[in-house]
Each structure stands twice: as structure tokens, then as C-alpha cells.
Amino acid sequence: MSTAFEKVAAVRRGSRRAAATPRPNFLYILPAALFFGFFALLPLVLVVALSFTTWTGIGDPEAAGMENWSRLFSDEKVLAATRTTLFLTVLSWATQTPLSLLLGVWAAGRQRNRAVLSAVFFLPLLLSSAAIALMFHRFLDPNFGLAADLGPLIGFEDGNIIGTRGGALAAIVFVVGWQFVPFHTLIYQAAARNIPAVLYDAATIDGAGRWQAFRRITLPQLRNTVVTSSTLMIVGSLTFFETILLLTNGGPGIATHVLPFLMYRAGFEGYEFGYAATIATLLVVVGTTLSLLIVRFSGFAKMRSTLEGL
Amino acid sequence: MTASMPRRRFLTLAGGGAAFALFGATGCGGEDAADGEFSVWVLQDENVNPVSQASLDRYNGAAEVKGVLQPEVNTGYRDKVHISIGTGQRPDVFFNWGGGSIRTYAREGLLEDLTPHLDGDPAFKNAFLPSVLDAGKIDGKFFGIPMRTMQPVHMFYNTKVFGEVGVEIPETWTQFLDVCEKLKSAGITPVALAGAQSWTELMWIEYLVERIGGAQVFADIAAGTAGAWQNPAIARAIDTTRSLVDSGVFGTNFAAVEWEGGAVQQVFSSGKAAMHLMGSWEYTTQLGSAPEFARDDLAWGPFPVIEDGAGAPDAVVGNPTNYFSVTKDSAHKDAAIAYLKQEMASEAYVDGLIAIGDVPAVADITDRLSGAGNPEFAAFVYDLVAKAPSFQLSWDQAVERELASPMLDAISQVFLGELDAAGFVKANEDAAA
Numbered sequence: 001m002s003t004a005f006e007k008v009a010a011v012r013r014g015s016r017r018a019a020a021t022p023r024p025n026f027l028y029i030l031p032a033a034l035f036f037g038f039f040a041l042l043p044l045v046l047v048v049a050l051s052f053t054t055w056t057g058i059g060d061p062e063a064a065g066m067e068n069w070s071r072l073f074s075d076e077k078v079l080a081a082t083r084t085t086l087f088l089t090v091l092s093w094a095t096q097t098p099l100s101l102l103l104g105v106w107a108a109g110r111q112r113n114r115a116v117l118s119a120v121f122f123l124p125l126l127l128s129s130a131a132i133a134l135m136f137h138r139f140l141d142p143n144f145g146l147a148a149d150l151g152p153l154i155g156f157e158d159g160n161i162i163g164t165r166g167g168a169l170a171a172i173v174f175v176v177g178w179q180f181v182p183f184h185t186l187i188y189q190a191a192a193r194n195i196p197a198v199l200y201d202a203a204t205i206d207g208a209g210r211w212q213a214f215r216r217i218t219l220p221q222l223r224n225t226v227v228t229s230s231t232l233m234i235v236g237s238l239t240f241f242e243t244i245l246l247l248t249n250g251g252p253g254i255a256t257h258v259l260p261f262l263m264y265r266a267g268f269e270g271y272e273f274g275y276a277a278t279i280a281t282l283l284v285v286v287g288t289t290l291s292l293l294i295v296r297f298s299g300f301a302k303m304r305s306t307l308e309g310l
Numbered sequence: 311m312t313a314s315m316p317r318r319r320f321l322t323l324a325g326g327g328a329a330f331a332l333f334g335a336t337g338c339g340g341e342d343a344a345d346g347e348f349s350v351w352v353l354q355d356e357n358v359n360p361v362s363q364a365s366l367d368r369y370n371g372a373a374e375v376k377g378v379l380q381p382e383v384n385t386g387y388r389d390k391v392h393i394s395i396g397t398g399q400r401p402d403v404f405f406n407w408g409g410g411s412i413r414t415y416a417r418e419g420l421l422e423d424l425t426p427h428l429d430g431d432p433a434f435k436n437a438f439l440p441s442v443l444d445a446g447k448i449d450g451k452f453f454g455i456p457m458r459t460m461q462p463v464h465m466f467y468n469t470k471v472f473g474e475v476g477v478e479i480p481e482t483w484t485q486f487l488d489v490c491e492k493l494k495s496a497g498i499t500p501v502a503l504a505g506a507q508s509w510t511e512l513m514w515i516e517y518l519v520e521r522i523g524g525a526q527v528f529a530d531i532a533a534g535t536a537g538a539w540q541n542p543a544i545a546r547a548i549d550t551t552r553s554l555v556d557s558g559v560f561g562t563n564f565a566a567v568e569w570e571g572g573a574v575q576q577v578f579s580s581g582k583a584a585m586h587l588m589g590s591w592e593y594t595t596q597l598g599s600a601p602e603f604a605r606d607d608l609a610w611g612p613f614p615v616i617e618d619g620a621g622a623p624d625a626v627v628g629n630p631t632n633y634f635s636v637t638k639d640s641a642h643k644d645a646a647i648a649y650l651k652q653e654m655a656s657e658a659y660v661d662g663l664i665a666i667g668d669v670p671a672v673a674d675i676t677d678r679l680s681g682a683g684n685p686e687f688a689a690f691v692y693d694l695v696a697k698a699p700s701f702q703l704s705w706d707q708a709v710e711r712e713l714a715s716p717m718l719d720a721i722s723q724v725f726l727g728e729l730d731a732a733g734f735v736k737a738n739e740d741a742a743a
Binding site for chain 2: 142147266
């Protein structure tokens with residue numbers, strides 16, 4: 001058996017790397033792999049298989065070839081829903097990222113009032129999505145809710161926020177942001193606390209102000225966190241749906257139909273499980289592609305530490 | 311509001327529950343019927359369950375094969391029926407909403423065709439109101455026996471507002487439009503509409519099409535006849551709807567008004583709006599949330615008659631009733647049918663229903679309606695349906711399941727001004743293509 005020193009030396013030399021590194025063997029990963037395989041991979045495969053069938057939920061699925069897929073690509077509602085989904089995703093990302101970044105960096109300070117306020121900001125994360133959506137739904141009632149009083153102040157004379165296209169989309173972005181900003185704030189807070197104080201000390205000596213320090217030190221140091229948080233946000237936005245179901249139910253008209261909403265309706269209202277599976281597969285493909293793209297083009301894949309050279 | 315479990319189809323929160331029910335365990339809870347017993351699935355409802363139980367007790371007394379009542383929670387009931395009906399866990403008799411809720415099962419041959427049992431026993435068949443019995447037909451055959459209250463859609467009026475503005479309750483379309491103008495001048499929204507849901511908007515389209523073109527227009531659509539949507543009555547109904555919306559008959563913020571949670575009922579009972587087109591359950595709902603209003607200021611009447619329309623002036627739309635259906639592979643089918651024959655139109659059962667506020671779809675019960683909580687309202691609902699030459703099941707229940715959502719979307723787009731008549735027709739035809 002080689003000594004620790006020899007192992008390190010071997011790795012440095014680049015030889016016998018696999019054999020020398022003492023890693024747990026495959027048995028350690030078995031439980032997780034089984035769990036993942038059974039609850040994630042297998043259903044995924046089944047959904048893809050189901051997308052080539054028609055199935056009402058009773059009896060056996062019948063093979064349908066490419067029927068669902070050709071329907072998917074000629075379905076104007078899918079196109080509109082894809083656009084709405086992407087629009088909501090971009091808008092959610094563009095509002096949540098700066099907010100949670102600023103809040104997170106602020107909350108990273110060690111002052112007591114910041115600790116207390118951070119705890120308060122964190123509260124929405126403890127509520128269930130359904131409860132949040134139902135609560136805001138009440139607020140948005142145009143005759144008896146907050147919307148009746150606050151609507152006129154923001155340009156909705158009759159409180160009709162959720163009954164207009166723009167208002168409904170904005171309401172969704174707001175509610176989802178209200179719910180998830182705390183989570184991303186938490187990520188940024190943890191990351192910001194990990195930035196070595198020595199960097200700021202050096203910058204101060206060099207005469208950098210607060211903005212300079214934020215711009216030149218904090219932001220670059222948080223690069224990997226931005227990528228992580230953005231990936232979570234974007235993939236999350238692609239699939240969130242309960243908020244929409246409860247807040248606008250897809251309305252007004254078809255203004256807030258997103259892909260998961262169409263999938264739910266095809267499956268559980270239309271009992272067209274084959275077509276619902278097709279939409280689900282499309283979502284998987286879009287989601288995977290997007291996260292791969294983010295990882296690829298952000299340099300995240302290289303896993304370069306922001307602490308190199310310190 | 312248990313007395314009338316309205317059309318509120320299933321729970322908004324079905325997502326998780328439904329998925330779990332489908333891929334999780336089948337049949338759970340409740341006491342299953344043992345061998346030599348037949349199960350009767352109903353919704354849990356503290357008012358109606360005792361009436362059903364009493365009917366089973368009467369039947370079971372003399373019967374060899376006894377019936378067991380199995381109340382199920384409303385949430386997930388449809389899914390439970392859906393997954394169990396093709397399996398050994400199936401009920402023998404089950405509660406349903408007729409139309410789209412059982413059409414798939416009827417076509418798959420999972421339900422007993424009750425036509426021979428009705429035709430072979432004219433006394434049993436004639437015990438029910440024909441328009442309601444007919445409304446439950448699927449592909450020309452009977453699969454359901456009416457078992458609860460009728461829920462036609464009709465107009466409700468806030469008489470306090472009518473009195474203050476000094477207008478009369480309208481009977482014709484011209485009068486209706488005139489009343490709307492006067493209410494608007496008085497600063498009152500003429501009609502309350504919960505436009506956050508599209509099934510409330512559908513009621514307007516249903517009645518306009520019925521009054522303008524008659525029952526056949528939608529019958530053709532439901533049957534899938536080519537070009538049925540292009541009937542000029544549809545275009546005129548859509549144009550009429552758009553002009554109502556544009557002239558402010560429904561106010562400006564209807565698209566944000568909810569039915570769920572009582573927002574629209576409050577708009578109506580508080581006098582912000584003067585009229586409301588809704589199912590007959592509106593009465594029960596108002597009685598629960600605004601009892602004073604329901605007692606003193608609430609009036610009702612049929613949908614106005616359109617003078618130059620081709621439709622029968624007495625025709626109604628809505629939810630004819632709830633039905634009991636029998637599964638075809640039930641081992642105790644004969645006993646189940648014998649139970650339905652003995653009890654569903656029996657005097658004791660009908661009186662039991664009337665006592666809890668129902669208006670059963672049973673023929674010749676005008677005299678007995680005096681036992682109702684509000685005999686006047688019960689008599690109105692009963693006469694409305696008894697006089698009606700046809701009772702059109704709500705369109706979203708009557709069309710093929712997968713066509714309902716596109717149709718409802720298109721209707722709400724009409725109300726939002728996003729679709730005109732041609733666009734509405736095209737949207738529906740595209741969905742069926």
C-alpha cells in the first residue's frame with residue numbers, strides 16, 4: 001500500500017490517477033443511483049414512450065406513431081404557450097437576479113439588524129406555493145381586494161389587474177418573485193460571506209470606494225453563484241405552474257398559458273395522456289438544452305475557483 | 311353550499327392528487343362492498359347521504375343482494391372513478407354528472423345500456439321529466455337515471471336595485487337591452503359576470519344560441535356534424551355578445567371577477583350589479599352568504615326571449631341533474647337496476663330530496679314541492695324545466711372532452727374582444743380537426 005505522500009505524488013505526475021485516488025467504490029453510489037433511476041430516469045423513459053401513443057387513462061395505450069408529435073408542431077397554442085413560457089422565464093430571471101443579488105450581498109453583512117431582517121425576508125420561502133397563490137388571488141379581486149384600492153394608483157382604474165394580459169403576466173412575475181427571491185438571496189448571502197475579507201482590505205488600501213469594491217470584487221467573486229442561481233431560476237421558471245393555475249388559471253383568455261399548464265390540461269382535463277406526455281417531453285428537452293447552454297457558455301463547466309491565486 | 315354541489319367540476323388543486331391517484335394506489339378508503347352486495351358510490355354530502363342511505367335501507371329490507379352506500383370525497387372522485395372503472399375495483403352503481411363525465415365509459419362498453427330497462431317499463435320511464443332524461447342520453451342511449459336536483463341556468467335579479475332605478479324585470483330581449491341602458495345611466499353595472507372563469511361566460515353563449523337558432527344548432531355541433539359551427543346563429547350570438555361587452559353590460563373588470571370564493575355573488579348581492587345569469591344553485595349560495603338579500607331582494611326568471619329568434623321561448627340550458635349509472639360488468643347488475651327502479655322515483659325518496667332543498671327531475675310532483683324550504687323558488691325551477699321542450703346540457707359537458715377546453719378558451723377570448731365570430735368558429739373547428 002502506498003503512503004499518502006506517494007499518492008499525491010502520483011496524482012501530480014498524472015500517472016495511475018484512477019487507481020491511486022482513494023474513492024469509495026460503486027456500491028456507495030448504488031442507493032442514490034437506484035433511487036434516481038427508479039424515480040427520475042424510468043418515468044422519463046416512460047413519458048417519452050407514452051408520447052408515441054394515445055391513452056385515455058383507461059385500458060392500454062395504443063401506438064400512435066408520430067401523431068402526437070406532428071400535432072405538437074402544428075398546434076398554435078403550443079407555439080403561443082412556448083412564447084409565454086420563455087417570456088415569463090426571461091422576465092422572472094431579469095427581476096429576481098438583481099434583487100436577490102443585492103439583497104444577498106446586503107444580508108451578508110454581520111450587523112444585527114441585517115440578521116433580523118434577513119430572517120423576515122426568508123419567511124415567504126416557508127409558505128406553500130398554493131397558499132401564496134391563493135392569498136394573492138384574493139388580493140387581486142377587482143371589487144373587494146387590494147387591487148380595488150391599489151389598482152388605480154398603478155394605472156388600473158377599475159382594479160382589473162388580473163383580467164388584462166399585461167397585468168396578469170406582471171402579477172405572476174411578482175408573485176413568483178416574492179416567493180423565490182428569498183431562496184436566491186440565501187444563496188447569494190452564503191456566497192458573499194465566503195469572499196475573503198482580505199480582498200476588500202486590499203481594495204480599500206488601494207483607494208476603492210464601496211461601488212468599486214462591489215463592481216470589481218463582489219461581482220466577479222459571485223460569478224459561479226450567479227450561474228448556479230440562474231440555472232435554478234430558469235429551469236424552475238420553465239416548469240412552475242401551480243402559481244399560474246391558481247392565480248390566473250391560464251387567463252385572461254389564453255394570455256398566461258404556459259407549457260406545463262397545457263400539459264396539465266391535456267392530461268387531466270382532456271384525458272389525452274399521450275399528447276400530455278409529448279408536451280412533457282418537449283419541456284424536458286427545452287429545460288435540458290437551456291441548462292446545458294448556460295453551463296457551457298458561462299464557463300461554469302471548467303469549475304475554476306474564484307479563489308485561485310489567493 | 312353542500313345542498314347543491316354545482317358544476318364546480320373538480321378542484322382546482324387536482325394536479326398532485328390526480329397524478330397520485332393515477333400512478334399510485336388504486337381504490338382506497340371506504341368500506342368495499344363484500345360478495346353478495348352491490349356498492350353505490352356517491353359524493354360525501356351531509357344533506358343527501360342520509361336520503362340515499364334511507365332509500366337503500368328500504369330496498370335492502372326485502373332484497374337478497376343488498377346495496378352498500380359508499381360516500382367518496384369530492385376531490386379526486388372523478389379520478390377514482392376513472393381508474394377503477396376498468397378494473398375489479400369498479401363500483402356497481404355510481405354518481406356522475408352525465409354527458410362528458412361518462413361518455414368515454416359508455417363508448418368503451420363499460421356501462422350498462424339502460425334503454426331496454428326504461429323502454430320495457432313505461433311507468434318507470436314516465437316517472438321522470440322527459441327533457442331531463444333525454445339530456446342524459448349518449449349516442450341515443452340512456453346510461454343514467456336522474457337521482458338528484460335539477461340545476462337549470464336562469465336569470466336572477468336584485469329587486470332593490472331595480473326598484474331604486476325604477477325599471478321592470480325584462481321578459482324580452484328589447485326590454486333587457488333597455489333595462490341595461492337605464493342601469494348604466496344610473497351608474498350600476500347591469501350584469502354581474504365572473505369572467506375569471508369561462509364557464510360563466512359560456513352560459514350567455516348557450517342561451518343566445520338557443521334563443522336565436524333553436525336547440526338543433528348545438529345538437530349538430532355536439533354530434534360533430536361538418537360545418538355545424540358555421541350556423542349563422544352562432545355568428546349572431548357571438549356578435550350579440552361582443553356588443554353587450556362593448557357597451558359595458560358586464561362592466562369593465564369582469565375578467566378579473568371570480569366565481570370561486572363568492573366575489574361575484576357579492577357584486578350582485580351588494581347591488582354593484584343588478585342581474586346575474588347563473589345556475590339555480592345561486593339561490594342556495596346567496597341564502598348562505600347573504601341571507602337577508604336572498605329573502606328580501608332576490609328575484610328570478612327565465613332568460614329573456616329574443617323576439618325574432620327561432621328557438622323555443624321555454625327552452626332551458628344548464629345541468630339537467632346528476633345521474634346514477636350502472637357498470638356493465640357488475641356482478642350484481644340486476645339488483646342494482648332493481649334498486650334504481652324501486653327507489654329513484656319513489657315517494658319517500660322524492661320527499662327526502664325535497665326536504666333538503668332539491669328539486670328532483672321526477673314528473674308530477676308540483677304538489678309535493680310545498681315541503682321545500684322555499685316552495686316558491688322550488689316551484690319556479692320545477693315549472694321552468696317541466697315546461698321546457700328541451701334541456702341543453704352545458705356545452706363543456708356535452709362536447710367531446712378534449713374539445714371543451716379550446717371552446718372555453720375561445721369563449722373567454724370573445725369576451726375579451728380578442729376573437730370575432732369568424733375567429734370563434736375557426737378556433738372551434740381547428741380544435742376538432
